[in-house]
């Protein structure tokens with residue numbers, strides 16, 4: 001897989017991961033390559049020179065991803081804004097909507113609930129919930145992403161916005177009746193076990209926690225929407241994160257992996273019971289690609305896993 005193709009598929013829920021061998025650091029020669037997308041502009045702005053698999057702790061991952069999402073926020077919304085909508089609740093690139101999936105429970109029952117959105121981006125899902133009578137709070141680590149929430153929210157019911165790291169939530173215990181995330185924070189943090197514990201802490205007993213993330217099986221495949229994205233080339237079991245780095249070796253973007261079993265263990269250790277794992281199928285006739293998500297791959301492999309859990 002060529003690097004320009006990889007970078008041109010970046011700025012996704014999952015960025016276009018290149019194909020570094022486990023443990024290696026692969027220095028990329030971006031110079032001279034056709035940098036043909038806005039996300040490549042982000043890599044250039046951040047001084048990214050290479051990608052690899054290496055450990056990245058909680059602080060390094062959070063710092064890199066905050067900067068990356070700040071820098072990419074405009075491009076992200078330019079490319080995906082119409083798919084995500086203004087006041088809409090889409091769980092994943094397969095286009096599954098809360099309106100039909102009802103993973104948070106019956107929509108009619110959401111009115112009056114205090115709901116936390118984790119890694120909210122521009123908070124379109126929270127606005128959808130507010131329009132149905134719920135009381136959402138949306139938080140994200142990136143001021144750039146939250147700036148889009150401020151602009152989009154100017155014409156609708158106000159949703160409180162908070163800038164925070166999901167690994168250390170600035171909310172009191174037992175505050176929310178429901179929590180959810182549509183690809184926010186969870187794939188990007190080094191300590192997703194801490195995120196599960198933090199969500200458990202701020203929820204009331206019996207509350208639901210539903211989050212969408214990359215389907216773990218995709219980790220083993222190159223992030224390409226085409227045929228080269230159909231051959232496993234990396235170990236599903238390699239928990240070393242995907243790291244992009246600058247000339248000093250500092251991370252400029254980090255994406256972490258957990259196996260399916262890891263996710264279940266992190267949830268149960270935090271006190272959640274797992275009710276379901278939804279693997280949305282690629283809808284017939286749906287042709288819209290999102291980075292590595294494509295009809296070709298979607299017909300053969302799951303791209304998203306949505307974990308539905310309840311605090312015991």
Ligand SMILES: C[S@@+](CC[C@H](N)C(=O)[O-])C[C@H]1O[C@@H](n2cnc3c(N)ncnc32)[C@H](O)[C@@H]1O
Pocket residue numbers: 012013014062065066069084118119120121122123139140141142145164165166167181182183184185188189
């Ligand atoms: C793919 S976007 C999803 C945003 C929104 N849910 C959407 O569908 O557009 C991922 C979001 O996670 C946020 N994020 C990454 N790391 C985070 C962290 N440690 N704590 C909170 N948010 C984080 C990013 O800033 C970004 O807004």
